[in-house]
Amino acid sequence: MNAGLAVIMKDLRxxxxxxxxxxxxxxxxxxxxxxxxxxxxxxxxxxxxxLPGVLWTTFLFAGVFASGPTVxxxxxxxxxxxxxxxxxxxxxxxxxxxxxNLIALLVIEFAVLAVATILFGIALLTTTIVGIVIVGTAxxxxxxxxxxxxxxxxxxxxxxxxxxxxxxxxxLLLAAVRATGxxxxxxxxxxxxxxxxxxxxxxxxLIATILFPLAVER
Amino acid sequence: xxxxxxxxxxxxxxxxxxAGVGVMVMIIGALVVAPREAIEGDVQRILYVHFPSILAAxxxxxxxxxxxxxxxxxxxxxxxxxxxxxxxxxxxFTGITLGTGMFWGKPIWGVYWTWDARLTxxxxxxxxxxxxxxxxxxxxxxxxxxxxxAAVFAIIGALDIPLVVMSVEWWRTLHPQPIVFRGLERPAxxxxxxxxxxxxxxxxxLLALWLMTLRGEAERLAQRSAALRAGLDRNEVV
Numbered sequence: 001m002n003a004g005l006a007v008i009m010k011d012l013r014x015x016x017x018x019x020x021x022x023x024x025x026x027x028x029x030x031x032x033x034x035x036x037x038x039x040x041x042x043x044x045x046x047x048x049x050x051l052p053g054v055l056w057t058t059f060l061f062a063g064v065f066a067s068g069p070t071v072x073x074x075x076x077x078x079x080x081x082x083x084x085x086x087x088x089x090x091x092x093x094x095x096x097x098x099x100x101n102l103i104a105l106l107v108i109e110f111a112v113l114a115v116a117t118i119l120f121g122i123a124l125l126t127t128t129i130v131g132i133v134i135v136g137t138a139x140x141x142x143x144x145x146x147x148x149x150x151x152x153x154x155x156x157x158x159x160x161x162x163x164x165x166x167x168x169x170x171x172l173l174l175a176a177v178r179a180t181g182x183x184x185x186x187x188x189x190x191x192x193x194x195x196x197x198x199x200x201x202x203x204x205x206l207i208a209t210i211l212f213p214l215a216v217e218r
Numbered sequence: 219x220x221x222x223x224x225x226x227x228x229x230x231x232x233x234x235x236x237a238g239v240g241v242m243v244m245i246i247g248a249l250v251v252a253p254r255e256a257i258e259g260d261v262q263r264i265l266y267v268h269f270p271s272i273l274a275a276x277x278x279x280x281x282x283x284x285x286x287x288x289x290x291x292x293x294x295x296x297x298x299x300x301x302x303x304x305x306x307x308x309x310x311f312t313g314i315t316l317g318t319g320m321f322w323g324k325p326i327w328g329v330y331w332t333w334d335a336r337l338t339x340x341x342x343x344x345x346x347x348x349x350x351x352x353x354x355x356x357x358x359x360x361x362x363x364x365x366x367x368a369a370v371f372a373i374i375g376a377l378d379i380p381l382v383v384m385s386v387e388w389w390r391t392l393h394p395q396p397i398v399f400r401g402l403e404r405p406a407x408x409x410x411x412x413x414x415x416x417x418x419x420x421x422x423x424l425l426a427l428w429l430m431t432l433r434g435e436a437e438r439l440a441q442r443s444a445a446l447r448a449g450l451d452r453n454e455v456v
Contacts, residue, residue: 143374146370146374147370147371150366150367150370151353151367154353154356154357154361154363154364154367160352160353160356163349163352164349164352164353164371167342167345167346167349167375168346168374168375168378170342170382170385170386171378171381171382171384171385171386174385174386174389175385192388193388196381196384196385196388199381200381203377203381207373207374207377208374211290211370211373211374214290214291214370215290215366215367215369215370
């Protein structure tokens with residue numbers, strides 16, 4: 001437990017200090033929302049039908065792009081191998097990293113939601129939407145953390161990760177966009193999509209926790 | 219077990235003629251033997267390639283899944299070669315399914331592509347295994363870590379498929395309902411059509427197995443040549 005906390009604290013400290021990772025991802029997310037609002041002309045008329053898609057693609061891209069550089073440095077400097085040598089189960093290391101990534105990404109996402117609330121005049125920081133964002137992000141961070149940690153040693157990792165992760169995340173994207181749409185009253189039903197979102201989050205967390213120790217064992 | 223090994227050992231002799239004859243019979247069956255469909259006309263004959271192809275692709279992806287599990291647990295690179303071979307054959311046949319489906323869709327639906335549930339999930343399936351091949355191709359043949367990474371990806375990909383199917387099914391459905399596998403009910407096809415379909419299924423499956431054998435051998439040879447090269451670099455006699 002203490003080891004897990006140590007990993008979380010270390011990763012969060014890195015996330016804060018290393019400007020190449022999450023800080024850049026946060027800036028990217030803000031700019032992406034702006035770019036989308038120019039491209040789709042969200043400022044004019046009712047932005048609600050497009051807004052869930054805009055938000056979730058921003059979240060996905062920010063998350064997927066940021067998880068690459070954050071582990072890259074760790075692999076290059078041998079921190080990851082050193083972590084594996086520590087007398088802690090690999091599962092704890094994985095969970096620590098996933099939770100740190102989740103916290104970092106959630107901070108960015110809430111900031112984006114706050115900015116979008118101001119820009120589009122639609123209340124986005126409601127309990128329902130915050131809940132959807134937390135569950136959805138937990139679902140995709142567990143997968144991207146696994147893929148980026150394991151893939152960090154392969155060549156072409158920067159470009160490869162989105163290509164690998166995005167097809168796997170299509171069910172999550174569909175469910176999250178529909179559930180958010182329902183929260184904004186542009187989608188008739190919320191129940192099946194919230195269910196799918198929950199199932200995806202559980203499924204990905206479970207699989208990643210099982211596969212990580214198997215994959216890193218030397 | 220020894221019987222299985224014996225059957226496996228005969229693959230170089232048995233598979234090429236069987237696959238060749240099977241595919242020939244399938245073509246003749248689809249073009250000559252099968253009756254003309256009353257409403258759709260001759261375009262319907264695409265079904266005899268379309269449906270067996272997707273089954274062959276499913277078979278290939280099942281092999282990828284099993285082989286990836288073995289790679290992860292046993293660390294045996296021979297299974298990595300098998301997984302890569304099966305994945306490339308699976309991608310090929312998924313591509314054939316998508317392609318033949320488009321040529322059927324144009325005259326029947328009026329469009330090549332539509333965002334129907336089954337079309338979408340097949341496209342996602344295609345993308346997942348193309349990504350798998352890419353993930354494995356960026357590292358060299360003997361890179362065990364990359365093999366394990368690709369295996370993890372293949373396992374997640376296979377387990378992701380039910381979720382993809384579920385999500386896009388809720389999203390939209392337009393594809394013709396199943397006519398062959400309908401639980402306990404009889405298939406909704408005349409006997410001649412069903413017979414040709416079965417022949418096609420045999421032919422395509424044999425062809426897929428043959429291609430997998432070839433591809434797997436090529437991957438093995440690439441592994442061996444990489445090992446030889448590595449050995450030469452260390453001035454060893456291999």
